[in-house]
Amino acid sequence: MSLRKEILEVSKEILIKDGFGKMSMRKIAGRCGVSATSIYLHFKNKDDLLLALIEESIENLKQALMEVLDPAKSMIDQLEVLARTYISYALEHPQEYEVIYMVRPEEMPKYPKEKFRDVRSAYELLADIIRKGKREESLDVESSLISAYTLWAQLHGVVSVILNKRLDTRIPQDQFIEQAIDHIIKGFVIQKTPA
Amino acid sequence: MSLRKEILEVSKEILIKDGFGKMSMRKIAGRCGVSATSIYLHFKNKDDLLLALIEESIENLKQALMEVLDPAKSMIDQLEVLARTYISYALEHPQEYEVIYMVRPEEMPKYPKEKFRDVRSAYELLADIIRKGKREESLDVESSLISAYTLWAQLHGVVSVILNKRLDTRIPQDQFIEQAIDHIIKGFVIQKTPA
DNA sequence: GAACAGAGGTTAACAGTGTTAAGTAAACTT
DNA sequence: AAGTTTACTTAACACTGTTAACCTCTGTTC
Structure with missing residues (x-):
């Protein structure tokens, strides 16, 4: 080797x-x-090594997400299972997950450029589901890509609070996750408010 | 001094x-x-010093949030202005904001305990708005406290993606923020789906 | 075959890190 | 006046990422 x-x-x-x-x-x-x-x-240096590790980690996360994708299900259901999987994966592989969001910006000024096509493709995965949901009018979004990033950001936020041990001791973790997923998904589905 | x-x-x-x-x-x-x-x-050590800084930073963030609170407005409007303020504050004080979520868990095993009453009170601030919204039936939540944490987590996620420069270069930051706030708020308001 | 070039490693060193142990000098207590 | 406590010091330990200089083996070219 x-x-x-x-x-x-x-x-x-x-x-x-x-x-x-x-x-x-x-x-x-x-x-x-x-x-x-x-x-x-x-x-080149430690950051460069770290970058390679980040790529790997994102690839793994993406893989985990792809595995639970099921075209037979509704887009809303798929979104929910994706959310659940994302959180589970992050909590089951905390150290690996942390790498993804660890490298600080000042240490890597020109992040994307050529590299990180995998990263983008992970977002495209979400964007695809959202785009389909938008077409069949079950999801309420403007830009599918931006919504994909929003979803990702929200999920990361939930994970981050838990991993950084910022969750109130009074709050059961499971209940927090459930309620968070509820809120997040609800934020994406069509609102049929009666006039 | x-x-x-x-x-x-x-x-x-x-x-x-x-x-x-x-x-x-x-x-x-x-x-x-x-x-x-x-x-x-x-x-005690550097982490201890950092902890003191975290407390201060959270206190400042809380202060910024409190300043925009306006009891005359609807709970939904207040939630939105809080979300907007949170994000603005974080982006305008990136270094200070990062402190809040920087210290890694393994370096501080017993985080809350006595300390961090201020931190909790920041969450209670949100929880209060949510609780009121729940009472007047404009917000759809189970536990107000958990929803407060969820909201916070989502906002942190949005900020985190931007600060860590993980946002796709194709996506304008402002548009991302707007859409994110939309999704987040929508996830909290009552859904009047017609039977 | 001899000379050269480069790949892939080495050791030594620099400038920095958090942290601890031991010492000191001034101030407060008895 | 003697002793204790407080607030600091210097010196040192065991690390850190990184660079410069050197060595040795491999393959290529004259």
Whole structure:
């Protein structure tokens, strides 16, 4: 196996097990049986390595979402199962999920550009469902793509509150998730308010 | 002025100007004219200092929210202006906002307990509006407190996507915010679906 | 075959980090 | 006056990401 791939695997292993704080270049290198500087032959710097990990993590999340997609179901049902899956996945793979939103902007000024086509495709996945829902008039949106991002943002918010332990101790996590999904989905479906 | 207070002020100054990454103990100490170790006489460690900053930041955010509260308006309108204010505040004070959600869980295992009454009171602020909306049957919620957390989470998600520069370059930020607020608010108002 | 170029690694070092242990000097208490 | 406490200091430990310089093996070209 190439060292590059081994670095990625080991990094991810450390990341998932011990969190980002413990993921040092020397530790990664040590576990690969090489010196720390060798990593710099395969990655520009730590952020660059992190970027590769982010891509992987998003790809995995996207995969998890795709697996629960069921064209037989209604768009609303699909949206709900996607929301549920997103949250479950994030809570079951907290360390990996955190990577996705961890790298701070100042450390990576020119984020998208060529890379991150996978990332976009993950959003397109949601946008597609929403677009279909819009066509069959079960969903109430203006721009499907923007709504996809909105949905994603809302889900991330819910996950973030839980992972960062910001949830009130009085509130049962399950109940919070259920109510959050309710609110989020309701925000997307057609409102048939009688004149 | 007490050194403790000066440390807090200087920390915040550095944090807002240069971001968390540049906020080192030695730098704070240097700018206070003392040695780095002095900080440990007033704060248990860096996380502890950060916690104090988080409290302050949340208090400021809460203050900004309280200022736009207007009992004359409908609950739905108030909810909307709160949402708008939350997002604006976060985007206008990005470094300060980031503090609120930055400290990672593993670094602070026992978060709430005695402290953070202010934090809770910020949520209660939202919960109050929601509770009133529920009473006058303009809002559709089960638990007001949980819905308050849900609203907060959703708003944080929207902000987070923008601050972390995860928004698609094709999407105008303003339009994203507008559509997000629409979806979020809609998720809370009563749905009068005709049987 | 000899000379060269580059790939893929090395060690040593720099400048920085959070944090602790031990020491000091002034102020308060008895 | 002696002792204790308070608020600080310096020195050091064990790390961090990153760079410069060096080495060694491989493949290519004359």
